[in-house]
Amino acid sequence: MKKIDKSLLFMLLVFGIYGVVGVLSSESVTAILGRIVVMTLFALSFNLQYGYSGMVSLGHSLFFGMGGYVLVLIMSHYGIALIPALLMTLLICFVLTVFVGIICLKNSMEAFTFLSYGIALAALTAVGKWVWAGSTVGVTYQALPEFLTGYRTTYAIIWTVCLLCCVAIYLIVQSPFGMLMQGARENEERLTFLGIHTNRLRLVIFTVSCMFAAIAGILYAFRNAGAYTASLDTSLSFQAVIMCVLGGSTYFAGPIIGAFIISFIYNYISTVFPYYEGLMGLMILLTVYLLQKGLVSLVATLKERYRREEGAE
Amino acid sequence: MNGGIILRIEHISKNFGAIRAVDDVSLDILDGEMHAIIGSNGAGKSTLMDLVCRRTIPSSGKVVFCDEDISVLPAHEIANRGMCKCFQISKLFGELKAFENVRIALVKRAGRVYDFLPKKKDFLKKEAIEVLRSVGLADKADETASLLSYGDQRRLEIAITLALEPRLLILDEPTAGVARAEGYEIMKMIRNLAQRKHMTVMFIEHDMEIVFNYADRISVMHNGHHLATGTPEEVRQNSFVQDAYIGGNER
Numbered sequence: 009m010k011k012i013d014k015s016l017l018f019m020l021l022v023f024g025i026y027g028v029v030g031v032l033s034s035e036s037v038t039a040i041l042g043r044i045v046v047m048t049l050f051a052l053s054f055n056l057q058y059g060y061s062g063m064v065s066l067g068h069s070l071f072f073g074m075g076g077y078v079l080v081l082i083m084s085h086y087g088i089a090l091i092p093a094l095l096m097t098l099l100i101c102f103v104l105t106v107f108v109g110i111i112c113l114k115n116s117m118e119a120f121t122f123l124s125y126g127i128a129l130a131a132l133t134a135v136g137k138w139v140w141a142g143s144t145v146g147v148t149y150q151a152l153p154e155f156l157t158g159y160r161t162t163y164a165i166i167w168t169v170c171l172l173c174c175v176a177i178y179l180i181v182q183s184p185f186g187m188l189m190q191g192a193r194e195n196e197e198r199l200t201f202l203g204i205h206t207n208r209l210r211l212v213i214f215t216v217s218c219m220f221a222a223i224a225g226i227l228y229a230f231r232n233a234g235a236y237t238a239s240l241d242t243s244l245s246f247q248a249v250i251m252c253v254l255g256g257s258t259y260f261a262g263p264i265i266g267a268f269i270i271s272f273i274y275n276y277i278s279t280v281f282p283y284y285e286g287l288m289g290l291m292i293l294l295t296v297y298l299l300q301k302g303l304v305s306l307v308a309t310l311k312e313r314y315r316r317e318e319g320a321e
Numbered sequence: 322m323n324g325g326i327i328l329r330i331e332h333i334s335k336n337f338g339a340i341r342a343v344d345d346v347s348l349d350i351l352d353g354e355m356h357a358i359i360g361s362n363g364a365g366k367s368t369l370m371d372l373v374c375r376r377t378i379p380s381s382g383k384v385v386f387c388d389e390d391i392s393v394l395p396a397h398e399i400a401n402r403g404m405c406k407c408f409q410i411s412k413l414f415g416e417l418k419a420f421e422n423v424r425i426a427l428v429k430r431a432g433r434v435y436d437f438l439p440k441k442k443d444f445l446k447k448e449a450i451e452v453l454r455s456v457g458l459a460d461k462a463d464e465t466a467s468l469l470s471y472g473d474q475r476r477l478e479i480a481i482t483l484a485l486e487p488r489l490l491i492l493d494e495p496t497a498g499v500a501r502a503e504g505y506e507i508m509k510m511i512r513n514l515a516q517r518k519h520m521t522v523m524f525i526e527h528d529m530e531i532v533f534n535y536a537d538r539i540s541v542m543h544n545g546h547h548l549a550t551g552t553p554e555e556v557r558q559n560s561f562v563q564d565a566y567i568g569g570n571e572r
Contacts, residue, residue, distance in 0.1 A: 178439075179437075179438070179439040180437055180439075182439035182440060183436055183437045183438050183439050183440060184428040184431075184433040184434065184436040184440060184444070185434065185435055185436055185437050187421065187424060187425055187428055188425060188428060188429075188434055190414065190416075190417060190421075190425075191414050191417075191425045193416075194413070194414035194415055194416055194417060195412050195413065195414050195415070197412055198412040198413065198414065198481070199425070200396050200397050200400070201374065201376075201396060201397075201400050201405065201406050201408075201412075202397075202400060202405075202425070202426050202429050202481070202482075202485060203397050203398070203400035203401040203429060203485070204397055204429055204434060205395075205397050206397070209434065212435065
């Protein structure tokens with residue numbers, strides 16, 4: 009029998025747990041789970057840039073928010089039905105992503121970090137002042153189809169689409185393109201002198217990664233029954249980085265763990281413990297200080313220690 | 322094109338501010354030869370190499386590769402024409418295994434850069450190991466590139482470029498930093514590969530013994546100028562070369 013890769017198995021297991029718990033729990037727990045599942049996709053999409061390709065974007069929130077906003081705006085302003093609206097949203101997000109990508113990738117990777125942050129911040133401010141886009145209040149779904157009103161069906165849809173997208177991300181990482189992504193992280197100049205147009209390669213990586221974030225954003229808008237400025241907030245960009253660093257950006261499973269911990273702290277611990285941000289800070293500090301490669305590396309470290317002890321006996 | 326000119330450098334110059342690093346150099350590289358560039362530190366050898374493969378943009382002059390003017394092409398397009406460069410400081414994909422380094426080049430050659438479909442873990446591994454074997458690294462295929470010894474890193478760097486099957490291989494001091502015996506071994510390997518794959522090699526080298534042993538023709542540079550080009554015998558006889566560079570060190 010063919011052996012299934014450990015990280016894929018881990019991801020399927022985690023999604024299995026989210027699915028079972030989602031079926032068994034109340035509305036409030038499902039709401040938290042919905043966010044965790046969406047954040048898992050968000051973090052994994054970000055890690056395509058961050059961990060695999062070495063592109064430190066601080067503007068990932070822009071694409072997350074964009075997905076939800078574009079969908080809700082075209083549905084509520086123009087009364088377009090859900091399915092054509094979804095297709096239009098993906099198309100619009102694609103065009104905007106490529107456009108933003110071309111601007112951000114014009115110069116060095118350092119410039120990329122700040123350009124992506126600048127554009128995300130500008131978009132957040134612009135939407136906040138733009139009455140048509142709901143300004144600081146946000147936009148609520150006007151014409152939500154019947155089947156999207158129940159919290160269980162909504163969660164089922166979110167869960168299914170996220171799972172499919174996460175599997176797709178896993179497959180991309182195993183492809184020749186995934187190998188080139190790592191090449192771009194390790195040594196861009198070497199790639200150039202192998203005859204690869206590195207700027208184009210980076211633009212494709214950026215677009216793929218951001219489109220998955222846009223899908224996560226669309227699902228998040230389903231969950232919230234609308235698009236709100238919180239989904240565009242640049243603090244989400246930092247959360248993406250933190251999720252990857254905490255879990256371990258060099259491992260496929262890292263962001264999955266990071267997304268769970270961060271979302272859990274933000275959505276549950278924050279309601280019972282007012283100093284939750286301090287708790288998060290402490291966790292980041294300990295993880296980065298003690299285990300440079302994130303929580304997943306703890307498994308490898310323990311295994312190594314166990315093996316050594318066994319060998320010593 | 323055997324015996325013809327594969328690379329023609331025409332009146333190329335490069336200024337860095339007020340400094341003229343390469344001054345009106347014209348040079349022909351013949352198809353299939355091992356061509357050494359020698360000169361003291363600061364003679365402009367490395368800059369000349371960078372100008373040829375457009376790592377640096379020339380201030381003036383022209384480079385013709387296989388009858389095509391490549392001075393207007395971006396660096397990656399030049400590599401696609403069949404001119405590959407090995408760097409003075411090894412530029413590897415450090416965190417990846419040796420075979421994965423070569424595999425990236427193989428993926429490129431197969432034209433599968435934008436192939437998004439998943440592959441097995443040993444995808445192209447056999448082919449990568451074949452390339453590693455030709456530089457004597459087959460048994461280190463699964464080692465992390467950045468942990469290899471310095472000499473092995475140089476070999477791996479050569480393997481990555483070989484995977485593309487270039488027509489012209491540019492080597493910036495392939496034996497720098499390795500023991501002389503291993504330097505000889507690396508040069509011998511390069512010469513064998515060049516003969517077998519009909520590859521032209523242009524290399525910078527400081528070790529005169531290696532140069533006179535392995536080069537078919539030698540070009541001498543001094544202060545950004547091209548002094549002379551000729552067979553090892555001719556270069557040895559050239560009085561200006563003897564004064565300017567070789568001096569009393571050459572027996």
